[in-house]
Amino acid sequence: MKYIIAIIKPHRLEHVREALAAIGIEGMTVSEVKGHGRQKGHTEVYRGAEYVVNFLPKVKIEVATTEDMLDKALDAIREAAQTGQIGDGKIFVLPIEKTIRVRTGETDHDAL
Amino acid sequence: MKYIIAIIKPHRLEHVREALAAIGIEGMTVSEVKGHGRQKGHTEVYRGAEYVVNFLPKVKIEVATTEDMLDKALDAIREAAQTGQIGDGKIFVLPIEKTIRVRTGETDHDAL
Amino acid sequence: MKYIIAIIKPHRLEHVREALAAIGIEGMTVSEVKGHGRQKGHTEVYRGAEYVVNFLPKVKIEVATTEDMLDKALDAIREAAQTGQIGDGKIFVLPIEKTIRVRTGETDHDAL
Amino acid sequence: MTRNPFRYFGAALAATTVLVVGSGVAMAEEAVPFDTQVRFIFNTLNFLLMGFLVMWMAAGFAMLEAGLVRSKNVSMQLTKNVALYSIAGIMFWLIGYNLMYTGVGDGYFGTPMPVSIPDPAAEAKGLSAEGATMYAAASDWFFQMVFCATTASIVSGTLAERIKLWPFLLFTVVLTGVIYPIVGSWEWGGGWLDKEYGFSDFAGSTLVHSTGGWAALAGALVLGPRLGKYGKDGSVHPIPGSNMALATLGTFILWLGWFGFNGGSQLAMDSAENVSAIARIFVNTNAAAAAGAVTALILTQLVYRKVDITMVLNGALAGLVSITAEPLAPSLPWAVFVGAIGGVIVMVVVPLLDKLKIDDVVGAIPVHLIAGIWGTMIVPASNSGASFLGQFVGVVAVGVFVFTVSLVIWFILKATIGIRVSEEEEIMGLDAAEIGVEAYPEFGKGSQAI
Amino acid sequence: MTRNPFRYFGAALAATTVLVVGSGVAMAEEAVPFDTQVRFIFNTLNFLLMGFLVMWMAAGFAMLEAGLVRSKNVSMQLTKNVALYSIAGIMFWLIGYNLMYTGVGDGYFGTPMPVSIPDPAAEAKGLSAEGATMYAAASDWFFQMVFCATTASIVSGTLAERIKLWPFLLFTVVLTGVIYPIVGSWEWGGGWLDKEYGFSDFAGSTLVHSTGGWAALAGALVLGPRLGKYGKDGSVHPIPGSNMALATLGTFILWLGWFGFNGGSQLAMDSAENVSAIARIFVNTNAAAAAGAVTALILTQLVYRKVDITMVLNGALAGLVSITAEPLAPSLPWAVFVGAIGGVIVMVVVPLLDKLKIDDVVGAIPVHLIAGIWGTMIVPASNSGASFLGQFVGVVAVGVFVFTVSLVIWFILKATIGIRVSEEEEIMGLDAAEIGVEAYPEFGKGSQAI
Amino acid sequence: MTRNPFRYFGAALAATTVLVVGSGVAMAEEAVPFDTQVRFIFNTLNFLLMGFLVMWMAAGFAMLEAGLVRSKNVSMQLTKNVALYSIAGIMFWLIGYNLMYTGVGDGYFGTPMPVSIPDPAAEAKGLSAEGATMYAAASDWFFQMVFCATTASIVSGTLAERIKLWPFLLFTVVLTGVIYPIVGSWEWGGGWLDKEYGFSDFAGSTLVHSTGGWAALAGALVLGPRLGKYGKDGSVHPIPGSNMALATLGTFILWLGWFGFNGGSQLAMDSAENVSAIARIFVNTNAAAAAGAVTALILTQLVYRKVDITMVLNGALAGLVSITAEPLAPSLPWAVFVGAIGGVIVMVVVPLLDKLKIDDVVGAIPVHLIAGIWGTMIVPASNSGASFLGQFVGVVAVGVFVFTVSLVIWFILKATIGIRVSEEEEIMGLDAAEIGVEAYPEFGKGSQAI
Numbered sequence A, B, C: 001m002k003y004i005i006a007i008i009k010p011h012r013l014e015h016v017r018e019a020l021a022a023i024g025i026e027g028m029t030v031s032e033v034k035g036h037g038r039q040k041g042h043t044e045v046y047r048g049a050e051y052v053v054n055f056l057p058k059v060k061i062e063v064a065t066t067e068d069m070l071d072k073a074l075d076a077i078r079e080a081a082q083t084g085q086i087g088d089g090k091i092f093v094l095p096i097e098k099t100i101r102v103r104t105g106e107t108d109h110d111a112l
Numbered sequence D, E, F: 001m002t003r004n005p006f007r008y009f010g011a012a013l014a015a016t017t018v019l020v021v022g023s024g025v026a027m028a029e030e031a032v033p034f035d036t037q038v039r040f041i042f043n044t045l046n047f048l049l050m051g052f053l054v055m056w057m058a059a060g061f062a063m064l065e066a067g068l069v070r071s072k073n074v075s076m077q078l079t080k081n082v083a084l085y086s087i088a089g090i091m092f093w094l095i096g097y098n099l100m101y102t103g104v105g106d107g108y109f110g111t112p113m114p115v116s117i118p119d120p121a122a123e124a125k126g127l128s129a130e131g132a133t134m135y136a137a138a139s140d141w142f143f144q145m146v147f148c149a150t151t152a153s154i155v156s157g158t159l160a161e162r163i164k165l166w167p168f169l170l171f172t173v174v175l176t177g178v179i180y181p182i183v184g185s186w187e188w189g190g191g192w193l194d195k196e197y198g199f200s201d202f203a204g205s206t207l208v209h210s211t212g213g214w215a216a217l218a219g220a221l222v223l224g225p226r227l228g229k230y231g232k233d234g235s236v237h238p239i240p241g242s243n244m245a246l247a248t249l250g251t252f253i254l255w256l257g258w259f260g261f262n263g264g265s266q267l268a269m270d271s272a273e274n275v276s277a278i279a280r281i282f283v284n285t286n287a288a289a290a291a292g293a294v295t296a297l298i299l300t301q302l303v304y305r306k307v308d309i310t311m312v313l314n315g316a317l318a319g320l321v322s323i324t325a326e327p328l329a330p331s332l333p334w335a336v337f338v339g340a341i342g343g344v345i346v347m348v349v350v351p352l353l354d355k356l357k358i359d360d361v362v363g364a365i366p367v368h369l370i371a372g373i374w375g376t377m378i379v380p381a382s383n384s385g386a387s388f389l390g391q392f393v394g395v396v397a398v399g400v401f402v403f404t405v406s407l408v409i410w411f412i413l414k415a416t417i418g419i420r421v422s423e424e425e426e427i428m429g430l431d432a433a434e435i436g437v438e439a440y441p442e443f444g445k446g447s448q449a450i
């Protein structure tokens, strides 16, 4: 099983959710994060003094998935999240050693 | 060392913290997340128009632990988080390659 | 590729960002989290009744990096985040199997 | 209808003519002397001015309560406050006012029937008649109505975060249409408490605040505490309010409104003595509030080593409630003393209620009920017209009546439609369960926060 | 300048002397009788008192709108509200007031020129002259100005979350300096609508509220809906407001201010009849608001199974707008009825606009435009001085004029400097795009939230 | 005590009788002529009405400051504002008022002793005596007290986010009990500044606003800037305020309250001239605020390419402070000019203070101190009764006195109990360190946010 961590632009979340649903993936966990990277922060003025906003709002999506679904999932996310503009984000895939469903105690494949 | 990521219902957090403390695990990091899965979101009406709330509030608990404590920790979390209702959440176990305590620079086992 | 997860004190974030920038690492994702560990929460009184604040505000930094940069990155984070006081936090290193840049579809090394 | 600078000019001239002519020959019998009109204007203005300040207290309660509940219950709390003010306005028209004031004699209640507002021209003309009231009936109704609404506001805070909307509103219907008017008739309506016991409650420490407080206490007992507030071991788990800025704003609004509440209760502003009395009431009211706040400030620092802002806010309000039974007679230092004890009451009663496992979310019971009793009982110390016995009878009578009737109504509501949301709904929050509109959807656990 | 307790003593004495002497021999020609002065004081006080209540409505609109937009657009909404109130104050001085009131005759507009405020001593002295106005000119200007500002406030809510700041402010300049004054001149300025049709609009259901509403509607059509509000399939995607506590606070402020809005529109308080009328207006105003709120409360529960607090707030406001055309004549039950229909209007029109894909962020069109029309058309039912035809002509004339002119101006603005932010800016939020100061930087997606 | 519609009827009749009879034979010596009473009522009403508007400014400062600090310091800021208003109320009773107004002669201060409020009946009766003051003493005290509280409010904003609670409150005790009353005695108490220099400060640009500003400046210098505000390289790191909705609400409250602040400072409303003056003051006050806001709006756009809402709010307030020294004499365009310069001052002084590393969290120094000086110095341009020299002496005298005394007190506090929280506490936030109640526990870093 794989753990997909995708950092995307906030307004693409709905697209990504739909794209994943389209290939049968419903389960996911999302959170508000701040990103820093190539996409530069902007300079603001507050009460006459400048400051740089270094971190931009992003959304992090976490999806645990089986190996066989992995590539489909990655493609779905990438396509749905892409705007072509800098700052579109990254997708990381990490290995999962074990998965458990809290409600039933089922593990791994059955737990999703 | 293993990295446990548990997605649970928010009001179970206190139980889980106590359950982990009972087996000697104090260290953990938690955050607010939103979950999507089998548990369906609800339909709301705002100013006469319906909308679906797709993502439900969940809490994510992250615990780094040693191999020997892993199963105990998983059981503790699962039991404490379980309500038996849909949406109780998932537990994922990922491998950790290195752990460092920032304050002292100790690593791995000593870092916890 | 490695996935660094660092839990640090919130007011050290700016130092860490600068330290990473100094060694050429710009990309990172951060989020607000709550931590529990050796550093004890404090007891508060609200309307005449005591309660314990168990979870303290921390910041989580996530950095995907190449193997060759790993040690430098870990050192940079550790040094910048360290105050020497209890509760300085932890750094965890997890393996990454794949990295994708959403905008271009580039993978792994090129995706950073 | 024109509204330009010259429109009024004509009217003014015309009126002047009437008055001038009126003091002449032909129309002499009709014309109301200008001095009489001035007195009528001042008294009516007093009711309108002080009345809108008291109306504004509805916003104060709304903000205070919205600030002291958790964010998942804020929309509900706001809805209840808008609704209860609206309901009070309707019920006090439909039956409340006349139940309180018409045909009470020296008895126990008046005649429940709708109020009708006289035609201004007729009312003005009637001023020359003997025994004419010297203020506009509409202004009196308005002033009395906002007091009725205040009573209902008190209840809503105590029962927050677990009561269902509609049973609460049904209770409000009864409270504003029946319970408060009946209690009010005993004293302000000239009923038995006034006639037989010389009970003295200038602006309503007992009639308004304790009445609200007793109804709230009855509700809290029937409803039970919020989930998780009290541990099985007797431990108390505080549930911090979500927004101290709103709570403070609410308190400032109430403080401001209280000048109208107490000052307007002089009921007349048409003589130097009356307006001087109103001014003195303003000063005493402010002094008591300040003393209550400072007392709670110092005591929380001494006892808890930190200043609890919610207790300071409660302290100010308890000071205000304490002085409400007699804001005119006290000297300034006495007003400070009366208010300061209000602050002490908050410090003592808030933890006491927790020991009794009575869950009062915003502290309405110490602030309105207990400080209301204190304020009423201490009246004889500054006002020789009041007696300790009379005050005691009033406090007890109101307590027994309001508490009993409220208890019965809460039980009936519980037994029929139920008064408490399900455990699941309580955890999820009343906003999602009953209102469907989150107060802060983009913050914290809000549905738009991603 | 001294201000101690004895300072005034001298002045008072002096004044007394003048008056006493004035009624004597030598100065007889100069002295203004005290009764005349009292009338002048009451009328001026009416404008000042009611005026500051209406001024306070500016804060009400600001809070209501800040609560009903998303957090990323809150600073913008606040900025617009502070700015529009300021601009109204300047434009209504520069040209608006005189365009509305000076030299209208029975025509279509007056003379656009700056207002100048008379010297108090001269004005007071002039009171003895025949035909003197019986209130301070400055107080009248103040009272009229805050009405002008209200009109502008209405527009800002509808167009929220997508309009650029400066085009909005330019429109405000025209609205407060030209459009509103012209419409006002027709009726309150004594122009054709007043003279020829006996149009009756006591406090401005049409002249203020519908005017604002028509301007908002024109803007909404030219501007288009917010991104993502309407799906291509005709679906409606609600965009929840960020802060219900602010929205409720804003509504309470407006409710309070409305006593000044309607009560002050009696324009005089110098007789028993006038103040009695004001009192009656207070009661009717409150009744209509309460009825609007309760109606929306009940209807949302019945129709949607949950109570939508934003609709309840809109319901109260629609009740207020409905009664504004005639708050004096109705009996209390009739006021309840008029207000309740306001609540129904909100329930019907809010979803209707969505069907028409007209994106009205805060519900200003149902509340101000449609309820304003309703309130105006129903006047003849309680006020026999008004005719159905006259009301109809007024409603249509105002509608055609304001809507057309607004449309033209919005189009000109669109074609020249553009009125809408870019898609990217809309997604990012107007605060980041144009204000540069986030409303809540530490919460949600705020830049300081890490 | 009855309160029913018929209660007053009796009293009214009785009073009428007294008055009628009083103008007859037997009681002639006792009766106060009704006209005198009317004057007394109007003047007292002026103080009460305008006084409650100024009291409301306490809420305005609280909201403004709560909005401009970070969320971790909001409860502290709110606590300070409630506490300082309460303390001002107590200190101005205990010693302040008489220190300011009693026995000042043409000297430097009066007699510090508690105020006592006269009995209304006695005060009313005394009206027939020669030299009687023509307003209720209590109303005067109330009006003066809220001015004193305003002075203290100004200090709290500048020193936010790093000062300890108790030293701040101790300073407030001295400021409201001693410093402000002494300065006030020089001018409003009829002391040397008034007598010898004809200093003119209608409503307190210098006496209230600059006094607060100087005390704040001294505090800021002794206290030092917030951690992280200024880099070692001279860079400035802005620290955005947490809630622009509250800051805007606070500004609207202050704007509203200022009508009372300036209007009430006419000190009398008992003649056509006085009320006309009050009306003119309302108009000028509003114009200056509007001009200050619009100026800052335009300038921030031009200079920074975005409109900074905090500067617009500061601009409105600076406009208000600027016109406060002379809100009556200016023509409307002159009021606009005076206010607009207030807006310019904000634009210039805010960054200037940062260059000097003086950390003024809310901009109180530009708004209250510098605009206060500007407003005072420009008085002679519209009021020929004032001289440039007299104004200069007043500004300098107040500045030297308040700044020096404040500096000494701040140093004493620093040397004894310390005035600044530890670095650790400052990072953690003052709410956790000293109040123990978070303002927004469920949002952002709040302890209940999980």
Ligand SMILES: Nc1ncnc2c1ncn2[C@@H]1O[C@H](COP(=O)(O)OP(=O)(O)O)[C@@H](O)[C@H]1O
Binding pocket: A007, A034, A035, A036, A037, A038, A039, A040, A056, A058, A085, A086, A087, A088, A089, A090, C026, C027, C028, C029, C030, C062, C063, C064, C065, C101, C102, C103, C112
């Ligand atoms: N090395 C990294 N580790 C973790 N997150 C990263 C890393 N690099 C970028 N990110 C995340 O991806 C987001 C987008 O990256 P950025 O370099 O700005 O643009 P792009 O995705 O177009 O290359 C960042 O805001 C950050 O949240």
Ligand SMILES: Nc1ncnc2c1ncn2[C@@H]1O[C@H](COP(=O)(O)OP(=O)(O)O)[C@@H](O)[C@H]1O
Binding pocket: A026, A027, A028, A029, A030, A062, A063, A064, A065, A101, A102, A103, A112, B007, B034, B035, B036, B037, B038, B039, B040, B056, B058, B085, B086, B087, B088, B089, B090
């Ligand atoms: N594949 C997944 N990857 C990541 N998180 C998931 C996944 N599936 C579920 N979750 C998380 O677990 C929560 C509960 O899952 P759900 O399917 O609703 O119920 P259950 O846990 O009872 O199976 C979701 O809200 C989501 O946060």
Ligand SMILES: Nc1ncnc2c1ncn2[C@@H]1O[C@H](COP(=O)(O)OP(=O)(O)O)[C@@H](O)[C@H]1O
Binding pocket: B026, B027, B028, B029, B030, B062, B063, B064, B065, B101, B102, B103, B112, C007, C034, C035, C036, C037, C038, C039, C040, C056, C058, C085, C086, C087, C088, C089, C090
């Ligand atoms: N086992 C763990 N798993 C995940 N996070 C941990 C773990 N232990 C500690 N943390 C995080 O690190 C933070 C600091 O840890 P703590 O034990 O308090 O101090 P120190 O870092 O000085 O050892 C905690 O607040 C928590 O967020």
